[in-house]
Amino acid sequence: MQVDEPVLLPRLSRVAVCGGTHGNELSGVYLVREMLKTEKRKEDGEPASVLMVLSNPRAMQQCSRYVDTDLNRCFTHATLNGPVSEGAPYEIFRARELNALLGPKGSRAAVDLICDLHNTTANMGLSFIAYSDCDWICLHIFRYLQMPDTPMRFIHFDVSTKESYSLDSIGKHGFAMEIGPQPHGCVKSNIYTAMKEGVQHMQDWVRCFNSGCVFDGGPVDVFTMVKNLDYPRDGETRSITAAIHPRLQDRDFCLLHPGEPLFQAFSGETIKYKGNEPLYAFFINECAYYEKGIALSLARKKRVTVPSIRVQTDEEERASEQSFASEEEE
Amino acid sequence: MQVDEPVLLPRLSRVAVCGGTHGNELSGVYLVREMLKTEKRKEDGEPASVLMVLSNPRAMQQCSRYVDTDLNRCFTHATLNGPVSEGAPYEIFRARELNALLGPKGSRAAVDLICDLHNTTANMGLSFIAYSDCDWICLHIFRYLQMPDTPMRFIHFDVSTKESYSLDSIGKHGFAMEIGPQPHGCVKSNIYTAMKEGVQHMQDWVRCFNSGCVFDGGPVDVFTMVKNLDYPRDGETRSITAAIHPRLQDRDFCLLHPGEPLFQAFSGETIKYKGNEPLYAFFINECAYYEKGIALSLARKKRVTVPSIRVQTDEEERASEQSFASEEEE
Known part of the structure; x- marks a missing residue:
């Protein structure tokens, strides 16, 4: 049997987990709050490997999806970069703040991975929603989740990077983790626990990947x-x-x-x-x-057949950076 | 076996079915709208036996529970009759309008029966919620419902008439029909259908009662x-x-x-x-x-053991009115 060489991909140094992008989807709100508390309690001074973000604090305070307009539709190239008047919706301003913090979208300064936490009233179990069906990072994280009691699916929205509109689109890689059924404005323990496990598995995977593990390829239904x-x-x-x-x-x-x-x-x-x-x-x-x-x-x-992958070594990364730089010069 | 004489109770001439008291509890909103449409289509010129009311149209328009304050807490004696400033919450004004339409609370002019439609995110099946555990009308209607697929319970809130705060308290008899689980702002067909059947059975019962049927007594768990x-x-x-x-x-x-x-x-x-x-x-x-x-x-x-009941004949009603009047004079 021929074993394919793994695809080499850059290290995921900066990862963000976001909750409260919709202020009434409470699993993510309470999970990110809990993670922020736990982080505060850590005494070893270890730098946070994961950035925790509460995306729409005003909507959270009102326990509504949004204040003026749906924040998770504000991350298109046009909305982030167009002119903005003083009376524009709150979420337009907040999207720009988040883009400054986690992006800028499409730039090399953007965080490596965004996991944006959502709930749905639909009986969907746990879904990953991404704009690509060949983002091996997102697909491998999805394959890695082990949650026997939760149905899991990978959803692909075939939208260009420029037109992609959700918060997770401003990272180099990104996906929404959507879990249901749960009424908005409500927390159900089982849904909260599924989300907590999903995020833990994602973090485990990133740690493993960064430390040089090879992840075998295989099929994923998209x-x-x-x-x-x-x-x-x-x-x-x-x-x-x-x-x-x-x-x-x-x-x-x-x-x-x-x-x-x-x-x-x-x-x-x-x-x-x-x-x-x-x-x-x-x-x-x-x-x-x-x-x-x-x-x-x-x-x-x-x-989709996902190839096996591993992280680039520092040396490989330098080589790839140089080839990237020379490509850019061309 | 001794058969007890049925308790005689006044005719239920004026019945109201209310939806949208909470603007995001959608089964009642869509059911009352549908009943209003059907009524329009009736060609026989038969006077409406049931008054259909959309209680909080502004909250319905926003698909929120309320605009300024919870309407279904505004029907206490104090809130309905106290002084009210111009800047008072919208729902205070609306409660007074509804009290003028369906009440006044505690008066002989009040409608005979109010059925107020609600949804809950709790897995409660169908519940009647009433302020009395000896309102034979409400208890008999509850006993009459035949919905084999829906668990049904009778809940009693032990609150005095003066302190009772919900819309159904302004009728001579009244109860909330609360059905769940359903997320607020959402319609589920099975919940809608259960509510439709519940209201139909209530109307059937009232028709039957008014036409002189004797309803046998029996036990109800409260x-x-x-x-x-x-x-x-x-x-x-x-x-x-x-x-x-x-x-x-x-x-x-x-x-x-x-x-x-x-x-x-x-x-x-x-x-x-x-x-x-x-x-x-x-x-x-x-x-x-x-x-x-x-x-x-x-x-x-x-x-609770509910006695058998039947409607008073016109003659019995006149006799009872006279005795009521002489009591009032005392």
Whole structure:
């Protein structure tokens, strides 16, 4: 059997874990607070290997998703770099602060890895959401998680770096860790514990990777988002006129076939899925997406083969830096 | 066997069903909207037997529990009748409007029955919440519901009429119909359908009662609220430091024994229930109660024997009115 040489990747020196990007998604809020406390108690003077960030403190204080606008849509190239007036939404300013702290997005100064913590009302278990299906760091971290009681999936939003809009997009690598079901504004112990374990495993992996471990490759199923479906709505008031059908509710990542029940109108009748092809349903009945016109998202599943990887040695890194510099000069 | 004569009670001529008292408890919002539509479509010109009310339209528009203050705490005698300044919370004004429409509370002009629709994030199934454990109308309606897939309980808040604070307290009879679990700001089809059936059964019962049916008596288990427990909190920030223990979460109406797990701290340890007696836990992890300092409520259970009842005939009613009038004169 031929053993492929591992892909060599730069050290992950600076890692950030962010909570409270949505102020009412409480697992991340309480987990980051707890990690900050634990860090304070550490007496060995060891420098923090992980930066802990509470992203939207004003929204957290109100226990609302956001104050003026959704912070996690403010990290596009245009929003971070365009002109901004004094009366602009609070979150526009906060996004720029976070970009200064953790980015700048797309620059060599950006942190190496951002893990942004989220909750959903959908029955999704633990999902990684990333903008790439070939970011070996994110895919290897995902493969590394060992949580037998929690269903886990890797979701890919196929959006360009420039157009990518979420906080995790300002790091060199980044993903959202999305766990549910949990009502917003509520903490459930089992969801909190799953998130705590997920973050611990991520930190373990980074430590291992930085110390030179080789991580074997293998397959990962990746769910690539294809489209969103909105609720049926009243033509005049835009109020929704149906809810997710009880046979679909809580069945995130099931394969939805054309003709299967999709919605149940408040008047009683069933509305069926009219798509041309079976697709995987997720973010089913995410409460924060009513205002975005999203009742659920649909994805295609594919199998990605992740190569084995290891960290570059200092020497390899210097060599790679030099080749990077000479490329830049060209 | 001796058959007791039924207790005679006045006709229920005016019934109100209210939704949106909390603007983000969406089953009631969409159910009342749907009932209003259906009523519009009725062509037989039959006068509405049931008044449908959307209690807090401004909060509904924001999809929040309330705008300035919790409307469902504004119906005490003092708040309804005290002085009110121009800058008072919106809900104080709205409570007075509703009291003019459905009350005045405690008066003979008040509607006969109010059913106020609510949702909870707690796993409570369907609960009736009333201020009396001997309101035979409410107890008979509760007994009449036939919903084999939905656990049902009758909760009694032992508060005087004057101090009773919720919308349903301004009717001659009234109860909250509380259904969960459902995240606030979210509609789940199964919860919506349970509420729709609950309201239909209530309307059927009222129709039957008014037409002279005799309803047999029998036992009802009543959960009388004893006390609330708050989350453990940080002495300085008042932030919660623990969540409901995973072994208690979602087990509403279980008997909680002293020494059993109550909370799990964010740091990991278990905090036990320190009470002196076993009590029934409910409203476990209701998201809207974090700000009220309530992690769960505790109740004692007792069995109430409900007598058989029937409506008074017109003649009996006139006789009773006369005796009521002569009592008032005394």
